[in-house]
Amino acid sequence: MEYLEGKNKFIQAWGTLGSNWGINKAMAQIHALLLLATEPLSAEQIMEELQISRGNANMNLRALMDWGIVKKEFKVGERKEFFSTSKDVWELAKQVSRERRRREIEPILSILKEVQGVSGENKKEVEEFKKVTAELFDFSQKVDNTLVKFTNSDQNWFFKLLLKI
Amino acid sequence: MEYLEGKNKFIQAWGTLGSNWGINKAMAQIHALLLLATEPLSAEQIMEELQISRGNANMNLRALMDWGIVKKEFKVGERKEFFSTSKDVWELAKQVSRERRRREIEPILSILKEVQGVSGENKKEVEEFKKVTAELFDFSQKVDNTLVKFTNSDQNWFFKLLLKI
DNA sequence: AATAAGTTTCAATAATATTTGAAAGTATAG
């Protein structure tokens, strides 16, 4: 397979994967492009390679920076900004976990806690509600704890551990 | 907080959580409703409670059944179909992992493997490409293995294990 | 201070995904 074909295939696949996990296609594709780049890329280069507009590139680069997985860089003598991402897959996974934990697990935990105190006429329904939400709370908390450990772990502690089983 | 308020809050939150993870809102909300129900619900009841159309209810119930997390049930003397979901959060998590593994990890693994064999003029680029995709392949395979263990584990083996650390 | 190079914003537009509802399909009961 030709390099260019492989590259496009990979970028395409990364975009699709992102979409399935609630990350917009352009954002995932920019990330894929940066993963493959041998040096930081300018907004122009990204626009050009992915055939997207300046506004789109800018917004998604910002989103990637918000996620903490893309960094702005400057080159001496150049006024333009350049962008790069870490090639360390392990670091990437940890950063994504960290953000998703903050953005999704924490809010759901807080809601589950909040709704625990419901009251009402129908005893059976209320009890079922409390039971289910309590179990979800418990489970979510376990996931949360696991992610905290994971995101703070050095190396691939996690997988090494699993190998021992 | 009144039961109804809590219920709505939970259903709403479950829908939002779903959206963030690439699952459509109605699908997640139907699931939330079934989680809280004290007995299997008919399509009518679901349509009524969530204020959605018959077609919508039907399609998303089918999708939930495809995911293996909702089951059709029949009541004696009733011609209608009823739907229920397992209240076991652990089982639910395993089933979702199983499906996502099949639907997303396996395809990406196959693409990563496929693009490994690229060739091209620019040695530096090609090498970087192979390096990055090889690392992603390795990582994805580890995740895949972990999920296999997870989805086959009894009880909360996983979390119990983590407690030991 | 004026110009140039580059970045950001955001209303308008386009693309995508979801939802509806009515018609077609199926199965059960009489």
Added chain:
DNA sequence: CTATACTTTCAAATATTATTGAAACTTATT
């Protein structure tokens, strides 16, 4: 067999989300 109760399908409508592009803004250079 056929009327009835219910389910499924899917084209069209709607809602949501992503993208564009040009104007506004910012910063650096002369």
